[in-house]
Amino acid sequence: MTKRFLLLALLITLLSACGNKGPLVLPDKTPPAPASQPSTDG
Incomplete structure (x- = not known):
């Protein structure tokens, strides 16, 4: 009975x-695009 x-x-x-x-x-x-961050390639 309990199982039932x-x-x-x-x-x-x-x-x-x-x-x-x-x-x-x-x-x-749509979610806003993340702010672009400056790249540090140097």
Whole structure:
């Protein structure tokens, strides 16, 4: 009986996932490019 309860609890947890509905999309905003640093080749 305990195994059945744990299996049911695990199944419910996996099905609930993170709670977001709809397709997973990446944000449109791109991160700013890092400031260029002067090279020290000399």
